[in-house]
Amino acid sequence: xxxxxxxxxxxxxxxxxxxxxxxxxxxxxxxxxxxxxxxxxxxxxxxxxxxxxxxxxxxxxxxxxxxxxxxxxxxxxxxx
Amino acid sequence: xxxxxxxxxxxxxxxxxxxxxxxxxxxxxxxxxxxxxxxxxxxxxxxxxxxxxxxxxxxxxxxxxxxxxxxxxxxxxxxx
DNA sequence: ATATAACGGGTTGTTTACAACCTTTTTATT
DNA sequence: AATAAAAAGGTTGTAAACAACCCGTTATAT
Numbered sequence: 001x002x003x004x005x006x007x008x009x010x011x012x013x014x015x016x017x018x019x020x021x022x023x024x025x026x027x028x029x030x031x032x033x034x035x036x037x038x039x040x041x042x043x044x045x046x047x048x049x050x051x052x053x054x055x056x057x058x059x060x061x062x063x064x065x066x067x068x069x070x071x072x073x074x075x076x077x078x079x080x
Numbered sequence: 081x082x083x084x085x086x087x088x089x090x091x092x093x094x095x096x097x098x099x100x101x102x103x104x105x106x107x108x109x110x111x112x113x114x115x116x117x118x119x120x121x122x123x124x125x126x127x128x129x130x131x132x133x134x135x136x137x138x139x140x141x142x143x144x145x146x147x148x149x150x151x152x153x154x155x156x157x158x159x160x
Numbered sequence: 161a162t163a164t165a166a167c168g169g170g171t172t173g174t175t176t177a178c179a180a181c182c183t184t185t186t187t188a189t190t
Numbered sequence: 191a192a193t194a195a196a197a198a199g200g201t202t203g204t205a206a207a208c209a210a211c212c213c214g215t216t217a218t219a220t
Contacts, residue, residue: 003171003204004171004172004205004207007206008132008205008206011139011142013138013142013152013211014138014139017089017102017138023172029207031166032126032166032167033166040088041209042208042209042211043166043168044167044168044210044211044212045143045208045209045210045218047166047168047169048168048169051167051168051169053168053169054105054133054206054207054208055137055138055139055207056137056138056208056209057093057135057136057176057177057208057209058093058097058135058136058137058138059091059094059135060198060208061138062091062093062159062208065159067215071156071159071160072093072156072159073153073154073156074153074206076151076152076153076156077140078141079151079152079153080147080151084175084176084199084201084202086175086176087174087175087176088175088176094197105179111196113196114198114199121178121179122178122179122180122181124180124181124197124198124199125178125180127181127196127197127198128198128199131197131198131199133198133199134176134177134178135176135177136177136178137177137178137206137207140177141176155203
């Protein structure tokens with residue numbers, strides 16, 4: 001199969017969100033593995049979210065919010 | 081091509097979010113067309129979100145929040 | 161210096177969002 | 191009752207998320 005490259009850039013909002021995700025995780029002294037396990041996702045894929053290399057659907061947002069023990073609204077509180 | 085049916089159910093969270101979306105739109109006395117236009121999406125597809133027939137990515141959440149003139153966090157404030 | 165854990169980058173099958181349509185049904189208006 | 195408008199349901203090409211991996215690199219601790 002052909003190389004499968006992105007056609008459109010990841011929106012800036014998602015990059016910002018990824019940074020926030022990592023910052024929040026570090027602030028709470030949690031490992032990628034810990035959050036990934038609680039969210040039921042692969043740790044390597046969670047890193048992609050943090051790095052803004054992959055977008056996510058809102059159901060994933062919810063799973064990650066649950067892993068942090070907060071609401072989706074709180075998880076997005078960085079957005080002004 | 082074969083019939084293309086969903087393999088997994090839309091998560092309950094997305095259904096709830098859809099209901100919230102519609103409620104918010106009605107409360108603000110806005111039409112589907114109006115929000116869809118501001119968000120740059122098809123009105124018929126926006127209805128699908130409201131009905132919980134389709135999930136969305138967080139970049140779409142952002143576009144819809146912008147259309148309402150609120151933050152993504154505020155848009156998800158129904159989530160407790 | 162070396163082992164080990166965390167990170168960044170990449171790949172691929174499968175499922176699904178996105179976008180742009182069309183058709184039918186329901187609701188509201190005249 | 192007829193008509194128009196809004197809603198609901200459906201289809202399809204294409205791009206991308208999801209999931210589960212591998213591999214090389216950079217920190218960190220022994």
